[in-house]
Every structure is written in C-alpha cells, then in structure tokens.
Amino acid sequence: MNAVHALIAARAGQSLEAVREWIRVPSFSDTGVGMPEGAEYAKNLLSRIAADAQVYPTAGHPMVMGTVRSSLPDAPWLLIYGLYDVTPTWEEEWSVPPLEARIVDAGSIGLLPHLGEVVVGRGANNHKGPVLSSILGIAAILETSAELPVNLIYLIEGEEEIGSPSMATFVEEHRELLERAEGVWLPCMQQNSAGTMTLRRAFRGTLFATLEVAGGEWG
Numbered sequence: 001m002n003a004v005h006a007l008i009a010a011r012a013g014q015s016l017e018a019v020r021e022w023i024r025v026p027s028f029s030d031t032g033v034g035m036p037e038g039a040e041y042a043k044n045l046l047s048r049i050a051a052d053a054q055v056y057p058t059a060g061h062p063m064v065m066g067t068v069r070s071s072l073p074d075a076p077w078l079l080i081y082g083l084y085d086v087t088p089t090w091e092e093e094w095s096v097p098p099l100e101a102r103i104v105d106a107g108s109i110g111l112l113p114h115l116g117e118v119v120v121g122r123g124a125n126n127h128k129g130p131v132l133s134s135i136l137g138i139a140a141i142l143e144t145s146a147e148l149p150v151n152l153i154y155l156i157e158g159e160e161e162i163g164s165p166s167m168a169t170f171v172e173e174h175r176e177l178l179e180r181a182e183g184v185w186l187p188c189m190q191q192n193s194a195g196t197m198t199l200r201r202a203f204r205g206t207l208f209a210t211l212e213v214a215g216g217e218w219g
Contacts, residue, residue, distance in 0.1 A: 003146065004141050004144050011140070015132075016119070018045075019101075019128065020103075021101075022128045022132055025037065025041050027123075027158070028088060029159050035158055036062070042131075042156050045131075046135060049068050053066030056170070058170055060162075061166070067153050068138060068142075068148065068152040070151050072147065072148075078151070078182065078183050078185060079181035079183070080184075081156075081186050082154070082157070082186070083157045086161060101119055103118070103120075104118065106118045133189060153181055185201070
C-alpha cells in the first residue's frame with residue numbers, strides 16, 4: 001500500500017480542491033434547491049471509480065448508485081453509504097459564507113487554534129467531504145494496481161436530511177444487488193482536539209425510544 005499512500009499524499013492539494021468544489025454545489029433536500037444538479041454532480045464523482053454509476057429517480061429526490069468490482073473471485077461485498085444532500089444554512093449564523101468552502105484558521109471560528117487551517121462549508125463533514133475522500137482513496141488503489149479486497153456498492157442518498165422517505169422503496173426495488181452486501185460502512189472520518197484522526201469501522205445500531213410525560217395534581 002506504500003504506492004497508494006504516496007499517490008494520495010501527492011494529490012493532497014488536488015483532493016482538497018475537489019472537496020471544496022463539491023461543497024459549493026447547492027443540494028438542499030428540504031427545499032429541493034439544487035437537488036437534480038447535486039445528484040448529477042455526485043454521479044460524476046462516483047464515475048471516477050464506478051463505470052456503472054447512475055442517477056436513480058425516486059418519488060422524491062434521486063439516489064446515486066454504482067459498483068466497483070474486485071478481481072478476486074470470492075471477494076465479499078461491502079456497501080458504502082453516503083449522502084449528497086445538506087441541511088439549511090441559516091446564513092445569519094455563519095461567520096463565513098456556507099457554500100464558499102473558505103479555508104480559515106481554526107481559532108477564528110471557535111475551534112482550538114492549534115488545529116491550524118480548516119475548510120468551512122455546509123457538507124464539509126456531513127457528508128460530502130467523507131464521501132469524496134473515500135472515492136478518492138479507492139481511485140488511488142485502482143490507479144496503482146493495488147488489489148481491491150472487496151466488491152463495493154456505493155449508495156449516495158439525496159434525502160437523508162429529511163428522514164429518507166424514499167429509501168425503503170428504493171431498497172426493495174434494488175434488493176437483488178443490495179442484499180449481496182455483508183456489511184455497510186458510513187465514511188465518517190474525524191479529527192479530535194489532539195489532532196488524531198479517527199476512522200470508525202463499525203456502528204452498533206440505533207436505539208429508538210418514546211418518552212411520555214404527564215402532569216399530576218402537582219402541576
């Protein structure tokens with residue numbers, strides 16, 4: 001993997017600019033602003049590694065899906081899930097324009113100063129930055145002829161921020177492909193206050209609960 005890491009390092013500046021360009025693309029699922037264009041943009045990014053990348057219409061906003069095949073005959077399948085939609089910006093709460101992808105000093109936006117320069121923009125962390133980072137990483141593996149140990153299914157959603165209303169139907173329509181996956185990974189890379197990078201490799205699930213509160217004679 002040394003060649004892979006070297007290629008990633010050599011392209012660091014180029015990759016950063018690719019993330020910034022994607023942040024600048026509006027894709028607000030709550031209002032629908034920019035969603036068709038956002039889906040097409042996500043498809044074009046995925047096409048770098050998935051020749052069959054495609055935009056799939058739904059009753060709501062489109063999904064983007066594509067596969068990357070390993071040359072290993074018995075390679076397992078991994079589903080990589082991400083999203084291209086973002087939440088509203090409420091621009092009066094931003095100290096820099098939320099779709100500008102400006103690079104600023106961490107201390108100027110209330111983060112710990114020793115973190116240095118950071119990219120600020122809607123989707124930088126949730127979730128355009130991590131999705132594209134994973135695509136660029138896979139591209140580096142393929143371009144250096146390193147062996148891809150798994151088959152990949154990329155599913156990039158356009159309704160996550162509004163509760164994924166079209167997901168259940170989409171899964172049923174594409175169950176034959178999706179059920180091949182033996183695992184699902186949500187790219188979620190984060191850097192803590194000490195500057196250490198964390199890459200989550202597993203999630204335990206979600207717990208839903210209902211809390212009912214009733215007032216008695218006391219009020």
